[in-house]
Amino acid sequence: MDRERQEPTFSAPDVTDLQFRSDRVRQISRETRGPPWGYIAAGVVVTILIAMGLIEWNVRRQAAAITAELTRPMTKAEQAKFDADVAKLNREAEAEARAFRRSMEQALDTMPAYAAPNPLRTGERCIGGKRLQRIEGGWRDVPNDPC
Known part of the structure; x- marks a missing residue:
């Protein structure tokens, strides 16, 4: 262990060996693919699909819980x-x-007792349980008087 320890020195750095990239290599290529409406629409569709999936999952989970509760003894x-x-x-x-x-x-x-039907008078007929009375040119129904 007879080596001597060398302490670091704080002197001006030697920048002659450093190589910097040229600006030609570092060109930022920016391709414009049009307005971002397509990306926004795709994001909205994906968000809606995720929300619908979460709602469906919750409905199925609740239905399973209700079924389990109703079928338990x-x-x-x-x-x-x-x-x-x-x-x-x-x-x-x-x-x-x-x-x-x-x-x-x-x-x-x-309830009042059923009154016996009155006998048919002259000029009267009984058809289908209805009392009909003969008048000029035809027959007339006699209401509230069954035969």
Whole structure:
């Protein structure tokens, strides 16, 4: 280790050995391909396609989650609540049916008795359950008087 250590010196750099590129080699070639509307339109189309893809993916994900929720079996608490709701609805339906039956029976009780049809008088005919009366030049229907 008898070499001496040489300290760096800060002197003026020797730039004679440096070679700079000429301006001819470094020409910036700029090709204009027309207005940028085509690129802008392509960017808009790509953006719309990406947005549609994300929306479709989200809809499918939500549909899968809903399907999974609807097809899973009910827990005991959910089953008990469901059975109680069904029993309540059945009781309400039976009560409505009884009330309807009662109202129909009352309507039948209060309905006037069917009056026996009056016998045909002279100049009257019965055709198709309708009473017709003879007038000059034809027949006239007698309403509210069945035969």
